[in-house]
Amino acid sequence: MNHSHSRRVLVSGLVVAAALITTSARTAVAVTPKVSADEMARHERYMRLAIAQAKRNPGRPFGSVIVDNRSGDVVGEGVVNMGANPMYHSEVVAMNDYIARHGNQDWANLTMYGTGEACPMCMSAMIWAGLPNVVYGSEMSFVHKYVNLIYVRAKDVIAAAHPLYKNKLLLGGVLSRETDQMFIDRAKAQTAPK
Numbered sequence: 001m002n003h004s005h006s007r008r009v010l011v012s013g014l015v016v017a018a019a020l021i022t023t024s025a026r027t028a029v030a031v032t033p034k035v036s037a038d039e040m041a042r043h044e045r046y047m048r049l050a051i052a053q054a055k056r057n058p059g060r061p062f063g064s065v066i067v068d069n070r071s072g073d074v075v076g077e078g079v080v081n082m083g084a085n086p087m088y089h090s091e092v093v094a095m096n097d098y099i100a101r102h103g104n105q106d107w108a109n110l111t112m113y114g115t116g117e118a119c120p121m122c123m124s125a126m127i128w129a130g131l132p133n134v135v136y137g138s139e140m141s142f143v144h145k146y147v148n149l150i151y152v153r154a155k156d157v158i159a160a161a162h163p164l165y166k167n168k169l170l171l172g173g174v175l176s177r178e179t180d181q182m183f184i185d186r187a188k189a190q191t192a193p194k
């Protein structure tokens, strides 16, 4: 490599780096904020309800509840039910439950709790609804060892939806020891002798 060629490579590398910095600044809408002990206790309380939903389908332990942040009420809930409909992931079931009970409105005040990180379909559904707060237990990087899925992280779907969607909360790992264990137990049950 001669001298002028290596300089050109360096310059184009800097241009790429500058472009990456600009892109990340423009799309940095998903944040995992610092959460106080009180807030975390609240998130854990609702995550237990999502876990209870997930336990209705131990073979695919994805459960969700939707909470109205103003009242603290659970306004939608559900467990994955792909036997009925391939789109019936727990988040979609919970959103359909919410619409049936409260109408297709007022999404901005809601938080979605799920035992697993939202897949691209479910994260997209929340984006189209404008549901800005998303809390989950098990990370996709863990769940994919046990369940086939489309490996696109929720934060990346959120970033790709800029400026359509403004995320206010994306918080993972809530009660993840318990949610992770459900996926481990599922794998054990499937490999156990009949």
Ligand SMILES: [Zn+2]
Pocket: 089, 090, 091, 118, 119, 120, 121, 122, 123
């Ligand atoms: Zn999903």
